[in-house]
Amino acid sequence: MKSRENREGIFGWLKFRGYSIEKILYISQRVSGVGILVFLITHILNVGLIYATTGILWEPPGLIGKAILIILGVIVIFHSLNGIRLTLVEYGFLVGKPIRAVYPYRMTTLSGKQRLAIYLVTTVFVILMYFWTMVAFHLLGW
Amino acid sequence: MRESTKMLIHYITGFAILITGAIHLIASNLKTLEWIKTTPLYPVSQGIFLATVLYHALNGLRVILVELMPGYRSGKIISYTLLILGVILFVFGSYVLIILFGER
Amino acid sequence: MERKIQFKVFKFNPSIEVTPTWRVYEVEVDRGTTVLDALLKIKEEQDPSLAIRYSCRQAICGSCGMMINGKQRLACFTRVLELNSKIIYVEPLSNYPIIRDLVTDFSELFSKERSVKPYIIRDDVEEMSNPTGMYLQKPDELLSYLQFADCIECGLCSSACPTVSTDRLFLSPMVLNKAYRFSADSRDSGLVHRLPVIDSEHGCWRCHFAAACSSVCPKGVDPAKSIQLLKRMITSTNIFKKSRKRIVEISSRPHVTLSFP
Numbered sequence: 001m002k003s004r005e006n007r008e009g010i011f012g013w014l015k016f017r018g019y020s021i022e023k024i025l026y027i028s029q030r031v032s033g034v035g036i037l038v039f040l041i042t043h044i045l046n047v048g049l050i051y052a053t054t055g056i057l058w059e060p061p062g063l064i065g066k067a068i069l070i071i072l073g074v075i076v077i078f079h080s081l082n083g084i085r086l087t088l089v090e091y092g093f094l095v096g097k098p099i100r101a102v103y104p105y106r107m108t109t110l111s112g113k114q115r116l117a118i119y120l121v122t123t124v125f126v127i128l129m130y131f132w133t134m135v136a137f138h139l140l141g142w
Numbered sequence: 143m144r145e146s147t148k149m150l151i152h153y154i155t156g157f158a159i160l161i162t163g164a165i166h167l168i169a170s171n172l173k174t175l176e177w178i179k180t181t182p183l184y185p186v187s188q189g190i191f192l193a194t195v196l197y198h199a200l201n202g203l204r205v206i207l208v209e210l211m212p213g214y215r216s217g218k219i220i221s222y223t224l225l226i227l228g229v230i231l232f233v234f235g236s237y238v239l240i241i242l243f244g245e246r
Numbered sequence: 247m248e249r250k251i252q253f254k255v256f257k258f259n260p261s262i263e264v265t266p267t268w269r270v271y272e273v274e275v276d277r278g279t280t281v282l283d284a285l286l287k288i289k290e291e292q293d294p295s296l297a298i299r300y301s302c303r304q305a306i307c308g309s310c311g312m313m314i315n316g317k318q319r320l321a322c323f324t325r326v327l328e329l330n331s332k333i334i335y336v337e338p339l340s341n342y343p344i345i346r347d348l349v350t351d352f353s354e355l356f357s358k359e360r361s362v363k364p365y366i367i368r369d370d371v372e373e374m375s376n377p378t379g380m381y382l383q384k385p386d387e388l389l390s391y392l393q394f395a396d397c398i399e400c401g402l403c404s405s406a407c408p409t410v411s412t413d414r415l416f417l418s419p420m421v422l423n424k425a426y427r428f429s430a431d432s433r434d435s436g437l438v439h440r441l442p443v444i445d446s447e448h449g450c451w452r453c454h455f456a457a458a459c460s461s462v463c464p465k466g467v468d469p470a471k472s473i474q475l476l477k478r479m480i481t482s483t484n485i486f487k488k489s490r491k492r493i494v495e496i497s498s499r500p501h502v503t504l505s506f507p
């Protein structure tokens with residue numbers, strides 16, 4: 001009897017229809033993390049090498065550099081806020097107590113405190129975005 | 143090291159980055175608060191920032207790669223490659239920090 | 247109120263075919279028809295070669311999990327009309343090897359389950375082999391794992407988890423939920439024996455709270471919750487060296503009364 005593998009591979013990460021919003025947040029956390037990692041390594045090497053060779057620590061970035069910094073700020077703010085929520089959740093703080101599973105079933109992970117934390121994270125994110133836009137305008141000199 | 147220890151360090155470093163990273167950003171971008179750079183604890187906090195951010199980032203990358211390429215051998219290879227990469231970046235970064243702050 | 251609904255069913259026999267095909271069937275359904283009923287009707291009236299696995303028809307055996315309109319559901323627990331669509335796509339569960347048509351191979355999942363020792367482990371070996379009484383459990387001790395004991399091992403959660411879709415070694419939510427159900431039981435003291443497996447590189451820390459498992463679980467088990475609680479338990483025993491209170495006393499009442507005349 002032969003059977004055939006049916007693993008979704010990396011596309012399984014990107015299937016959102018029918019699942020909860022946490023899955024979207026999980027992928028966003030990954031993608032933003034990788035983005036920050038790429039910036040981090042180039043930043044260390046870039047600044048370090050320029051400083052070691054020319055003695056200049058920090059040059060004001062050009063337009064592209066500024067654009068990268070502005071996007072980086074958005075990513076970092078999201079990653080930090082969502083990361084705080086995830087840390088709390090993964091140590092069992094916002095998921096709620098075990099309950100009796102009686103029909104109609106209620107998932108305390110998909111409602112209650114955990115969802116509230118998501119709304120809180122979103123609100124704080126929006127507020128910080130407002131300030132970040134002002135910083136961005138300032139950076140671009142508009 | 144056990145996986146639970148690795149991940150606990152991951153989350154602790156996450157919070158440490160929030161603090162030290164904020165210091166890093168404020169001190170290098172706000173003209174009015176540049177005096178922070180002259181305090182003696184600033185280089186220390188930047189050293190901590192470098193170490194924690196490298197651990198957090200590279201451990202995060204390890205988690206992603208381990209999930210993409212499962213297996214006992216590949217897990218070892220991924221972990222040690224990233225460990226070496228992290229050590230190199232840390233040595234390089236602290237070298238820069240030392241020549242930056244060593245004069246004072 | 248009868249309605250005609252189109253079913254697009256995945257047909258594939260890996261032993262003789264190379265590529266899967268989709269067959270279309272039309273079935274009359276009414277308010278109470280479940281997807282499983284409809285599939286059985288297809289099997290009886292239109293295509294006897296359709297392979298399905300099922301047994302209880304009432305969401306208690308956990309054999310009829312499949313992808314219905316792209317989401318993991320129990321066929322016997324999903325009414326056709328509540329899906330609210332004219333065409334219904336039925337596929338085998340993703341992330342398991344396909345044996346034939348809608349039947350998938352769970353053997354890997356079950357061997358992972360055995361690796362976490364899903365039974366009560368105690369230190370008092372003598373009492374375990376020759377019981378003299380019973381362990382009394384308080385209601386709140388019961389409640390701390392009761393929800394997770396409701397799992398019917400249908401494997402829907404393990405199919406939905408995004409980590410499973412790339413990481414074939416990940417223990418997967420169903421198994422981790424089992425591990426927590428036994429580790430949280432106040433009669434059990436076997437967490438240390440489970441740690442080498444659940445605290446490994448492909449153990450519970452590969453769960454990142456995407457909560458896809460909880461959004462498909464048909465029994466209200468909420469595996470995402472038990473996995474996060476498991477992480478907490480592992481951290482507090484491993485790092486903070488805390489151990490939980492365990493039942494040690496045995497109530498003198500015999501747990502079985504054998505009385506032959």
Ligand code: SF4
Nearest residue numbers: 407453454456457459
């Ligand atoms: S909560 Fe964890 S185990 Fe459940 S689907 Fe998400 S990643 Fe998988």
Ligand code: SF4
Nearest residue numbers: 397398400401403463
């Ligand atoms: S936890 Fe829920 S979805 Fe997972 S196997 Fe058990 S009953 Fe099925």
Ligand code: FES
Nearest residue numbers: 302303308310322
């Ligand atoms: S047939 Fe038993 S769960 Fe569906």
